[in-house]
Amino acid sequence: MTMMDDKDFLIKHIRNAFITSDDTGMCEMIIEPDDVEKSRTSPSDGTVPSSLSDTGIDSSDTDMPHSYDIQPEMDYGAHRRRSNTAQRLERMKKEKRNQTKIKHIPWRTVPETTDDKGRYFEKKHIANVDREPKSNMVSLLSHQLDEADIMGENPFKEYVRFDGKATIGLPTKKIDIFLTMAEPEDRPYPLTIVCLASAKIQDLIGLICWQYTQEDREPLLNENREMYCLRIAEDDGEVDIDFPSLDNREPLSKFGFNKLALVEREAPPSSPKTSPVVTVNIPNRGFNKFQINSPSILMKEILQKVIKRRKVKQRQGLKYNLEKQEEPGIAVDLEAPLGFMNTLEFCLVRENSTRGEMEIEESFTSDMARSLTSHQYKSYIVYMVHKWRANIEVHLGISGEKVEIDPISSKSSSKLFRQRAVTYDADSIAACDMLEEKSTGRCLFRLTYSSDYKHHDFEADLETATEVVEKINNILELRLSPIRKEHVAHRDRRSHRKRDSLKLS
Template identity: 55%
Template sequence: MPDMDYGAHRRRSNTAQRLERMKKEKRKQVKVTHISWRTTPGHFNPDDDHDDMFEKKPIPLPTKTSLHKAASSLLAQQLQTSTGIMSNPFLDYAKYDGKAQIVVPTKKIDIFLTMALPKDRGFPMHVVVVVNAKVHELIGLICWQYTNEGREPALKDNASMYSLHIAEDDGEVDMDFPSLDNREPVSKFGFSKLALVELEEPSPPMKNSVIITVNVPNRGFHKFQEEDLTKPLRDILTKVLKKRKIKLLPGMNYILEKQKEPGVSVDLDTLLSNLDNFDFCLVREHSTRGEIEEIDFQDSNDMATTFMSPQYKSYIVNLVQRLRINTEVHLGVSGEKVEIDPVASKGTALFFRQKAVTYEADMIAACDLLEEKSNGKSIFRLICFAGHDYRHYDFEADHAVAKEIIQKVNNILNLLLSQVRKTYLASRGKKLKKMHSK
């Protein structure tokens, strides 16, 4: 009955049962290995000696030296081969290498190596440094890369024995300009080509040194220590005249006398080692002590002006502007800062009024005369470093006032010798050199 078959399992067909048997037979066949029987060749004899098929190899006996030699692993061998890198004395500066940096900004600089072999000096070494590194850290990085690349000759183990100088495109080093300040960051300088220069080692001081005193009548004395006793006394006289800024006019000479023997001059070609007394007096030739006069009053005036330059002084000048009318401003100059403060005027609109600005003295690059007009006025330019670029201000004043301001600012710049001043002079000198070469 159909109702009685409800829920019962349906019988498998013959085809399904047959397929199941075939699968089981195949599984059994996999476990069976078929070996083909072949007849034995006639020349084969199982009683023959087949020792030549398994020939014994001689094993060398361990010697005394091999017993003491410890077995080294692959890691130990790699460490031994990398001892040159691990012994790099400048390894501490490797962290400033910018080649592997992704997030930190870097800067690529071509470094000419003045200590390299002559054939390699014309080819710079490419160095990538992080921009927040200092100049002395860049020097250490250069030494580290130089040592890693196996360049010759070997460097000294101290990075402080080297300095960085401005270099031309052909690798020529301009020694007229000072080296980069080791304390400044690399990002402050925009040079793409520099030169690594080895500093000269100071000569070892001599065991014997003398104290030399040169008295200048009515003007004080000079006392200094001299270690090189092979110098003639003439060099001491030249040094005193240079420090005193005494100009030698035609027909005028100076001599040295022993302080305790007035009127007795000392031979200027005498070596210091041959003297027994080092207390002298500066006397003008054919004169007696006390008759030394100022040869050039202008030198003393210039010296006084130089020492008075750092004191604050304010000038009223006109600020020259291209698109606007000239603005009257107070220009205050001192050894600490320069102030540009507009003079209050009721008729000036707020939109055109000049804003007051102040620059630190270290940020002043130059002060030069631009033009002398026939109406008694002069135009001079003040160049300042603002942020990441130079900015200039042009002023108009009377000839005498303009000359005084220029002299005052330049005296301050010569006293400070700031890095901004050095960099600006180096850049300007490089531009002038290129203009003359064209």
């Protein structure tokens, strides 16, 4: 009988092969206890009793074989470790792939002369190249950094965020810009700009100046962006002087021009030795004079000076603007400096109004007079606006202690939708704001009350709505209840978050 016919030998050989080829160790832990158990129950040659193990320790007949307990440190999981055989096969595959890249050239052992060996292994001559010492060598990066320091910083770097070449997923616009300040031979060749469609004209001008400076063009630009403007240009670069320059405050998406020209504004007149005096006329209310330190002051700052001097409160639907005294009906650019206006006399008007209207005169009342009359009771006839049914005419009574809403009885009104009379304490009122001014001359305003910010919307003519909003706000400013304080703080937080989001975009 050969070894291949011995069953015990074959079983031990197979088990040993399992144990040696298993990297996890599970076969060894499961098969070996089984072999020991068999050696206990099977007598070998009669010299060792079945109740004794190979070590001579008694084994109980009641001990039953059981599976190996799973331990936390055992390497089980979704991914089983690879065996040594799989790792060896992987190494063999890599070596085989590497061998395919090697080219084998057989060497024929034939008698060769010294001349033949010299021809096969010809000596190559390497010319001596005079190289600079290591101490004098400068890398390309160091050279570029040195040049950047010499060139200086781009003064228009803040506008690089509007460059559309470096953005993905945002709408952009490609425009050819003709440079009127360039040399005559360079003017026919425009500068191509890719700008974000959400940018304003003033941002586009800054981006043009940034790219112009970045490309080292000549001549150098003035660092003041407001010295330049954009005009409509023909395909050959000729500026169309019949149209004014684009308004710096307008968004770029509003215009459909693909070719524009960057034009340098005329330098403002030299400032006199004495500070200029600006005169602002108020229709039917006299005028105010302001001494200005520099002609570079913006027109919006002059407007704020007038509003502060006259104690005018600007609110939604009630804003003011400036016009040149000799050009009625044309509002000035509030972002432009005074030096570009070519005049020192202006007129204050309300938006969407003319100089002859009397609403401007009525708005100029002192804070003291408003405070004295705001607490006196007064009733107004307005319409309460409802979302799902017709507006209801009501009496809106306002005093320093309460706000009353009393519906005007109507025989045709249904009992189901009839408005009930309500009264709110002045301390429960949070705000009163103007919502919308319609083209028909009617206005919507909102009364916000309670800590939950519930509200009622009303509609009235412009004069009545303005008076109601102003009266309630004067009362709220004097009382300053906890609900009013919380509402003001909440509104300030929202405005700060909105400004921060705009800065990040």
